[in-house]
Amino acid sequence: MRKAWENHIRKVVPYVPGEQPKETNIIKLNTNENPYPPAPGVLQALKELDTELLRRYPDPAASELVNAIAEFYGLDEAQVFVGVGSDDVLAMAFLTCFNSRKPILFPDITYSFYDVWADLFRIPYETQPLDSDFQIRTEDYMRENGGIIFPNPNAPTGILKPIDEIEEIIRANTDVIVIVDEAYIDFGGKSAIPLLKTYDNLLIAQTFSKSRSLAGMRIGFLLGNPKLIRYVNDCKYSFNSYTMSQAAIRLGTEAIRDRAYFGQCTKKLIETREWAKVEFQKLGFTFADSMSNFVFVTHPDYAAEELFAALKEKGIYVRHFKKPERIRNYLRITIGTREEMEALFACLKQKIIIDR
Numbered sequence: 507m508r509k510a511w512e513n514h515i516r517k518v519v520p521y522v523p524g525e526q527p528k529e530t531n532i533i534k535l536n537t538n539e540n541p542y543p544p545a546p547g548v549l550q551a552l553k554e555l556d557t558e559l560l561r562r563y564p565d566p567a568a569s570e571l572v573n574a575i576a577e578f579y580g581l582d583e584a585q586v587f588v589g590v591g592s593d594d595v596l597a598m599a600f601l602t603c604f605n606s607r608k609p610i611l612f613p614d615i616t617y618s619f620y621d622v623w624a625d626l627f628r629i630p631y632e633t634q635p636l637d638s639d640f641q642i643r644t645e646d647y648m649r650e651n652g653g654i655i656f657p658n659p660n661a662p663t664g665i666l667k668p669i670d671e672i673e674e675i676i677r678a679n680t681d682v683i684v685i686v687d688e689a690y691i692d693f694g695g696k697s698a699i700p701l702l703k704t705y706d707n708l709l710i711a712q713t714f715s716k717s718r719s720l721a722g723m724r725i726g727f728l729l730g731n732p733k734l735i736r737y738v739n740d741c742k743y744s745f746n747s748y749t750m751s752q753a754a755i756r757l758g759t760e761a762i763r764d765r766a767y768f769g770q771c772t773k774k775l776i777e778t779r780e781w782a783k784v785e786f787q788k789l790g791f792t793f794a795d796s797m798s799n800f801v802f803v804t805h806p807d808y809a810a811e812e813l814f815a816a817l818k819e820k821g822i823y824v825r826h827f828k829k830p831e832r833i834r835n836y837l838r839i840t841i842g843t844r845e846e847m848e849a850l851f852a853c854l855k856q857k858i859i860i861d862r
């Protein structure tokens with residue numbers, strides 16, 4: 507029976523993250539984590555972490571990390587906001603930026619957290635359908651709205667939108683905030699960061715979870731103009747002053763300082779992705795040309811659900827979204843190490859060639 511107090515509870519349908527299985531000897535290609543360890547300096551800093559500092563509250567501004575990010579991108583510290591993964595900074599950005607009665611716009615097939623935050627914060631929204639090739643159509647973002655958000659490259663399609671089309675959307679919407687979620691931009695895409703010079707309505711979100719191998723540390727950040735970043739900070743300080751742990755500040759700083767290691771890892775991953783595309787093609791899969799650390803594939807003769815189950819049985823985890831209907835027959839497969847991908851293809855060959 508429904509209790510009287512339940513009438514005044516905020517009810518939401520939560521986001522469902524990918525599985526994090528407890529078994530250790532599996533090949534995990536389901537949540538777009540980086541297959542390589544974090545930079546050597548991160549492991550060193552972890553060993554040297556001053557436990558005396560754990561007794562104290564961390565720096566609420568996380569200045570060490572903010573400065574390191576600003577330095578990496580050649581921006582001012584006042585243009586950087588950090589949080590507990592980009593999920594945290596995006597939620598804070600929604601709360602800060604999307605307060606219009608007009609609906610915010612985002613694609614119908616995209617990161618499935620956007621509609622969850624919109625519902626949580628009671629933000630009206632309208633989804634814009636991707637075209638038949640899963641492309642975001644620029645003209646859909648030229649109508650009246652209360653703000654815009656989309657990932658570039660988009661998830662789970664992996665498709666990169668050219669930077670001039672991104673600029674077109676930002677230029678046509680200077681009365682609202684346009685958030686570009688660049689979770690996967692380091693895998694070969696062109697960032698919108700240079701556009702920050704021209705447009706004060708642009709907010710960019712990035713994360714340490716994918717290209718910097720620190721999903722477990724929970725670090726994300728926003729880049730924007732100082733005034734907008736100040737507004738986001740005001741909301742953050744009205745919610746939780748100490749979002750970044752001492753460990754996250756220290757290890758994140760070491761991660762972003764090592765440009766060479768970052769370059770090597772992303773280069774290796776891109777090479778594996780391009781090789782994997784050829785292998786998928788040989789097996790008869792079709793997919794959009796991904797510029798991220800995953801490929802979104804479908805096969806004309808095999809149901810995605812069936813392939814998902816066959817892979818899982820062999821201890822290989824990939825992601826299958828049951829909704830929306832249009833992507834039901836697709837699998838989103840994270841690019842792992844070359845060895846992990848070889849195991850994946852061996853298993854797929856078993857199913858597709860030998861079973862035939």
Ligand SMILES: *Cc1c(COP(=O)(O)O)cnc(C)c1O
Pocket residue numbers: 538590591592593594617657661687689712713714715721725726
């Ligand atoms: C992974 C991902 C995020 C969130 O990553 P965090 O681990 O919270 O930093 C945000 N947006 C997109 C599109 C993602 O794929």
